Amino acid sequence: MSGRVIVVGSVNVDLVIRGERLPTHGETVAGGAFERHHGGKGGNQAVASARLGRPVLFVGAVGDDPFGIEARSALQAEGVDVSGLVTLEGTATGVALILVDRRGENLISVASGANAALEPATIAPALGRIGLHAGDVLLVCNELPTATVREALRVAHEAGALTLFNPAPAVGLDRTVFGAADVITPNRGELRDLLAEESRRTGRPAASDDPEVGARSLLSTGPEGQGVGQAVVVTLGSSGALLVTRDGPTIAVPAIKVEAVDTTGAGDAFNGALAVGLAEGRSLEASIRRAVAAGALATMKVGAREGMPTGAELEAALSG
Ligand code: ADP
Numbered sequence: 362m363s364g365r366v367i368v369v370g371s372v373n374v375d376l377v378i379r380g381e382r383l384p385t386h387g388e389t390v391a392g393g394a395f396e397r398h399h400g401g402k403g404g405n406q407a408v409a410s411a412r413l414g415r416p417v418l419f420v421g422a423v424g425d426d427p428f429g430i431e432a433r434s435a436l437q438a439e440g441v442d443v444s445g446l447v448t449l450e451g452t453a454t455g456v457a458l459i460l461v462d463r464r465g466e467n468l469i470s471v472a473s474g475a476n477a478a479l480e481p482a483t484i485a486p487a488l489g490r491i492g493l494h495a496g497d498v499l500l501v502c503n504e505l506p507t508a509t510v511r512e513a514l515r516v517a518h519e520a521g522a523l524t525l526f527n528p529a530p531a532v533g534l535d536r537t538v539f540g541a542a543d544v545i546t547p548n549r550g551e552l553r554d555l556l557a558e559e560s561r562r563t564g565r566p567a568a569s570d571d572p573e574v575g576a577r578s579l580l581s582t583g584p585e586g587q588g589v590g591q592a593v594v595v596t597l598g599s600s601g602a603l604l605v606t607r608d609g610p611t612i613a614v615p616a617i618k619v620e621a622v623d624t625t626g627a628g629d630a631f632n633g634a635l636a637v638g639l640a641e642g643r644s645l646e647a648s649i650r651r652a653v654a655a656g657a658l659a660t661m662k663v664g665a666r667e668g669m670p671t672g673a674e675l676e677a678a679l680s681g
Pocket residue numbers: 548549595596597598599600601602616617618619621624625626627628629631652653654655656657660
């Protein structure tokens with residue numbers, strides 16, 4: 362049976378200045394070039410899924426400002442159903458201010474705005490209107506309040522949907538959150554952060570730096586409760602991804618070799634494609650193979666959303 366992808370996540374507008382060098386404290390550096398991009402992990406993941414041709418519904422929040430109107434239309438233009446995207450009065454849309462120098466080094470400051478104001482109480486009614494059922498896949502990232510993420514995972518699980526949690530950024534998370542997900546998708550740094558935070562809280566040493574050992578410890582029951590339901594998928598950049606399940610053998614999926622020009626958005630492309638594969642009824646391993654290809658294709662263009670592959674591009678990369 363095939364289902365839909367429901368993304369619960371963040372929406373940002375990215376304001377970028379590319380210049381010769383980054384300013385220091387109190388300094389003004391003139392002469393840069395300005396760009397504006399639509400971003401936020403949630404929005405990017407929804408676009409990644411929609412380009413692959415699955416029905417995608419988005420649940421999130423923007424503010425009642427011009428950026429909110431633009432962010433909504435940008436998602437709509439990609440075919441994402443935005444009926445679950447609320448506009449919060451008197452709140453600003455999430456904005457990221459990004460300065461990039463000629464070597465690609467950056468300084469980023471984020472005002473989460475409406476994303477930080479998305480309350481847990483909005484989740485059950487929004488998912489209720491969507492009417493989740495078995496076969497649907499819910500994908501949620503951590504650029505929302507933790508209580509809201511937890512509620513999304515709980516409601517979707519109860520409705521029988523498969524739940525995918527991208528623990529990015531991996532801050533403020535414990536087993537009451539990631540233990541409620543069927544599948545989690547940390548990158549190597551996020552996996553380390555999840556383990557370090559648990560170790561700090563429990564006073565027990567963190568599992569080894571080996572991603573397989575670390576992932577396995579998040580699957581088993583720990584001092585703070587049950588682990589991830591089915592699988593931990595660790596993304597390893599140009600080394601591909603690792604699938605670690607409760608019962609099966611660990612499977613290393615190699616990356617596709619590409620000329621990477623900008624790795625921003627690779628993780629979002631991976632998560633969006635993984636959700637689509639699972640919603641199409643494919644196995645975890647088969648879905649990860651497609652996600653690895655989508656992540657690689659996303660690195661071949663500058664920008665996050667701009668680089669998300671279409672279904673045809675993904676099929677070509679998989680057969681090539
Ligand atoms: P994030 O963007 O969240 O840090 P990763 O860097 O691990 O996540 O990238 C996600 C996926 O994108 C990887 O698992 C891999 O499949 C693909 N990918 C990322 N960078 C490259 C690269 N340089 N070459 C090929 N594939 C890549």
